[in-house]
Amino acid sequence: MLKQERQSRILEILRMEGKLVATDLSVALGVSEDTVRRDLRELAEAGTLQRVHGGALPRSSVEVDYAARERQASAGKAAVARAAVKLIEDDQVIILDGGSTVLQVVRRLPADLRATVVTHSPRIAIALAEYPRIEVIVIGGILYKTDLLTVGAGTVQAFSSINADLCFQGIWGLHPEVGITYPNFEEVHVKRAMMKSADQVVALASAEKLGTASSFFVAPVSDLTHIVTERTVPEEMLKPYRDLGVSILTG
Amino acid sequence: MLKQERQSRILEILRMEGKLVATDLSVALGVSEDTVRRDLRELAEAGTLQRVHGGALPRSSVEVDYAARERQASAGKAAVARAAVKLIEDDQVIILDGGSTVLQVVRRLPADLRATVVTHSPRIAIALAEYPRIEVIVIGGILYKTDLLTVGAGTVQAFSSINADLCFQGIWGLHPEVGITYPNFEEVHVKRAMMKSADQVVALASAEKLGTASSFFVAPVSDLTHIVTERTVPEEMLKPYRDLGVSILTG
DNA sequence: ACAATACACGCACAAAAACGCAAAGTCAAC
DNA sequence: GTTGACTTTGCGTTTTTGTGCGTGTATTGT
Numbered sequence: 001m002l003k004q005e006r007q008s009r010i011l012e013i014l015r016m017e018g019k020l021v022a023t024d025l026s027v028a029l030g031v032s033e034d035t036v037r038r039d040l041r042e043l044a045e046a047g048t049l050q051r052v053h054g055g056a057l058p059r060s061s062v063e064v065d066y067a068a069r070e071r072q073a074s075a076g077k078a079a080v081a082r083a084a085v086k087l088i089e090d091d092q093v094i095i096l097d098g099g100s101t102v103l104q105v106v107r108r109l110p111a112d113l114r115a116t117v118v119t120h121s122p123r124i125a126i127a128l129a130e131y132p133r134i135e136v137i138v139i140g141g142i143l144y145k146t147d148l149l150t151v152g153a154g155t156v157q158a159f160s161s162i163n164a165d166l167c168f169q170g171i172w173g174l175h176p177e178v179g180i181t182y183p184n185f186e187e188v189h190v191k192r193a194m195m196k197s198a199d200q201v202v203a204l205a206s207a208e209k210l211g212t213a214s215s216f217f218v219a220p221v222s223d224l225t226h227i228v229t230e231r232t233v234p235e236e237m238l239k240p241y242r243d244l245g246v247s248i249l250t251g
Numbered sequence: 252m253l254k255q256e257r258q259s260r261i262l263e264i265l266r267m268e269g270k271l272v273a274t275d276l277s278v279a280l281g282v283s284e285d286t287v288r289r290d291l292r293e294l295a296e297a298g299t300l301q302r303v304h305g306g307a308l309p310r311s312s313v314e315v316d317y318a319a320r321e322r323q324a325s326a327g328k329a330a331v332a333r334a335a336v337k338l339i340e341d342d343q344v345i346i347l348d349g350g351s352t353v354l355q356v357v358r359r360l361p362a363d364l365r366a367t368v369v370t371h372s373p374r375i376a377i378a379l380a381e382y383p384r385i386e387v388i389v390i391g392g393i394l395y396k397t398d399l400l401t402v403g404a405g406t407v408q409a410f411s412s413i414n415a416d417l418c419f420q421g422i423w424g425l426h427p428e429v430g431i432t433y434p435n436f437e438e439v440h441v442k443r444a445m446m447k448s449a450d451q452v453v454a455l456a457s458a459e460k461l462g463t464a465s466s467f468f469v470a471p472v473s474d475l476t477h478i479v480t481e482r483t484v485p486e487e488m489l490k491p492y493r494d495l496g497v498s499i500l501t502g
Numbered sequence: 503a504c505a506a507t508a509c510a511c512g513c514a515c516a517a518a519a520a521c522g523c524a525a526a527g528t529c530a531a532c
Numbered sequence: 533g534t535t536g537a538c539t540t541t542g543c544g545t546t547t548t549t550g551t552g553c554g555t556g557t558a559t560t561g562t
Binding site for chain 2: 507508509510
């Protein structure tokens, strides 16, 4: 059986069954488990399914996708979020990006925090609704469905008319020379507007994001005032950022 | 059973039941209590639920409130939603209010509907993200936390600049002489702006809303083009609305 | 205060996955 | 047909992950 043929069979079975078990697939297709695992890895890499220990699950619907990302929120992200919360004080105006790490931050805010929070993520806005003393301002725009946040000219303009104390940015790529990068072009403009509107800009970067770069340039590292990352990151990896005048926090 | 699959099930059960008991889960899922506890711990760490002694609860009071309201979403509301969906055609621009009835409408949209939907409810926006051919436009503003939708001058202005084909309005009070009424003052202005921006205005009124009035006046009944309500409503109650030139649909 | 239950922690075991390597197969050009 | 570069596959080994169990510690209700 050809590799491609086998892989499309795998996807078909996934559609039918709703889940895949690696060992079952091995006997069903008459190939070794190794081959099945390789196939699953490739398909996961291509984004057509979600690999899990023991097999795979569909990745189709946005809801599933997002819920899965939220659930996989690693211990690292949780630690980053806990450390980031310490930067917040009462009576500030805070801009919040979307993303699972930022959501973790929201969930760890002190219950009686008094603040004004501006966000373009409907998900974050709903999470913030629990805090009775936080005034939440939602920035509208065109909804970018994969990340569940708004983008577009209106969004950029709305952020431009704000003067915030603090801005928390989810990070995809953070490289000392290349700068902050992001995989989505539309969002890059929004991110720039958010950063420009705040006195202090905090990057939430779990360990694997450091030293990497993504497709589109957002801003140089020197535009940041803080980077919050994991305790496990070695000092020599952090030094280049410190040299650019950025404070590093770990948690 | 795969770990992620099991955790999804747990979250689903939580959504349905509103609470989780660890020991019950253990037998329901056929795994040891230890595994259940580990799952609950992980989900709590990720912030998707709130761990308590003996089991777990939904994480946020807001979402509980909302979920409760959704759950009690009577057969009536479901019927109203089903009937309302029939008014929608491809390639329209549709304004959606917030509220549980409207959410029911969203959940019943045809999966391949092509449309542009404008809403000021983050909740509705997220629900719409599942539909690949719907362009979702979120209207920003100050978040009104009890109803999870945005209000304020910015919101009103944003709606004013839109020309929609259709507008679905959740209803609190609908009286032939008093008109459409609503319990919240801020939202009244937004509702007016939404209605003014659409050619056709559809009121989603479950049976108990007919003939009642709430605190603040929104618009006269004659501003509506359609009322969707339940089949159980007697004809003599509907007649006054018909006489005002409004089409009545039941489902 | 006390019993019952629920929980966390460490350990052991089994299953699954990743890794490197060599054999088998594929393809194209000569 | 043959050769050589490349891909695909299977196997042994090591590493990681998930699960259950025993023990000791919290928490709860009476």
